[in-house]
């Protein structure tokens with residue numbers, strides 16, 4: 276899960292981080308600010324293994340008496356499938372859509388999203404149905420005596436329960452989820468008590484990780500537009516672990532996941548994932564909440580913007596402007612600043628945006644498509660019959676900004692460096708799995724079975740031969756042939772989303788000579804361990820950049836601005852506008868004033884400020900789900916901010932004088948899922 280650059284307090288789903296992009300920054304794992312590590316995307320969450328110490332039985336604070344006595348709930352409460360289904364039928368999606376998203380969201384039915392194998396609008400899903408919920412509660416057997424609660428005087432229907440549903444303080448969205456559960460469960464049975472409890476973020480996170488929270492909100496912002504990136508964390512990965520999913524259920528999911536990810540044919544994958552959806556629904560493992568839909572603004576004078584929701588922010592080279600204060604500079608008034616410009620380490624959308632314009636990858640997205648790829652630094656590629664060997668022919672006569680020439684060796688070095696740098700605060704787990712196998716999500720797994728995960732100090736203490744061997748393995752999997760102009764990558768198994776994985780910023784190519792000269796890894800298997808689990812503050816490549824992209828970094832002044840300038844020796848179509856300025860403006864009022872003055876082409880607008888900006892909308896481009904694209908913009912003649920959703924905008928024939936284009940309605944790529952803890956500790 277990538278970090279969004281949102282500062283916490285904009286509670287609600289915040290707006291469109293990226294102006295017109297759909298990425299509506301739903302609550303991913305909340306306050307990135309308070310949690311520098313964010314939700315590490317640890318696939319298997321190996322770190323969390325705490326020794327099971329003998330402790331005196333302590334009461335779980337979130338389960339009242341911890342008993343089925345009307346004043347609490349037992350630790351195994353959600354182990355009962357009918358309890359999970361009862362809760363699932365008690366949720367109210369429409370209230371979330373209307374109150375949190377002001378009408379601009381759609382219910383999520385399955386974990387996967389539109390445009391990926393596994394997405395199935397006809398799959399079974401839960402809807403609010405309090406009668407069905409009551410039926411399920413009556414079928415539950417919480418005291419496990421074989422008598423369903425509806426006929427059992429000392430089971431949950433007669434006794435009731437009391438538990439706490441926690442949220443991290445300040446996160447209004449999660450608070451409302453809990454309030455919905457509270458109100459609806461009390462309606463079903465007045466003895467059903469949910470207490471809504473706000474906890475400071477560190478306490479909330481710690482309680483989740485310790486498996487203490489009975490029911491929680493699990494947010495995810497996708498890394499790549501692929502079902503595996505959704506199904507894995509919510510079952511066998513991070514959240515499945517937090518839910519204490521029973522081993523047999525986890526094994527069923529894992530079998531489906533392994534089968535699905537190894538298939539390259541989307542139709543074949545879809546069939547496997549249909550089985551996944553069915554199992555997830557039948558077992559009521561969790562309930563996906565909603566997908567916020569796009570509501571992003573740009574000045575009408577901007578042309579050529581490619582609104583691909585899986586981009587990190589914007590891709591600027593295609594854009595031109597025909598108005599505004601300065602025709603030579605595209606200005607984005609933004610809220611989030613770069614963390615690091617090292618492509619192997621960056622794992623947040625603000626850093627990713629700069630990297631995406633300055634560095635390049637072997638393949639890139641085809642226009643607005645999230646699942647189609649075009650050549651970028653690779654001219655072409657082939658795969659072996661069994662799908663494990665990928666040979667990329669590397670583009671010739673490509674210059675780095677600093678003057679170096681791109682060679683296949685640079686490509687191989689960049690991937691090797693990333694994998695060896697590893698670490699769970701980085702995106703490298705996404706590359707490690709295809710190369711090393713499912714579950715082998717960090718280089719430390721090859722060295723000492725993850726004993727040194729995220730600890731350079733521990734890693735370097737390993738015997739030299741082990742360290743060298745791990746590095747040699749990496750080098751054997753990614754081999755450059757400069758004479759032939761190719762790079763050959765050998766995967767541990769076929770990997771359906773491989774192109775999607777290398778199209779992102781962590782697949783960027785650096786110039787080996789420049790990297791070495793600036794204090795990076797020298798390419799030797801004797802030294803790599805000294806760079807393992809790099810953090811942005813220590814990384815020599817955090818503040819500098821040298822890519823092959825259409826823009827080069829002019830300067831980054833942390834907290835103020837990042838300025839990119841056109842690279843005149845770019846191998847491809849040159850950037851259409853000379854400069855890009857991404858300005859960090861934390862105050863909405865200031866961003867808004869810049870937009871009004873024509874000094875900003877895009878601004879970040881939180882949901883609650885939309886009415887203020889909507890009145891300046893002169894045209895609207897509406898998303899068409901059939902085509903999975905926006906239709907051409909049409910004029911808007913009046914805006915009634917008392918109405919919600921699309922009703923707010925009256926479309927007409929005549930041009931409007933208002934200055935903004937609104938992109939409306941494409942579902943975002945992040946969602947919350949309410950998940951139950953099968954065995955509270």
Ligand SMILES: [Ca+2]
Pocket residue numbers: 415416417418419420421422423424427430
């Ligand atoms: Ca019973």
Ligand SMILES: [Ca+2]
Pocket residue numbers: 418420422427428429430
């Ligand atoms: Ca009983």
Ligand SMILES: [Ca+2]
Pocket residue numbers: 679680681682685786787788
């Ligand atoms: Ca080079």
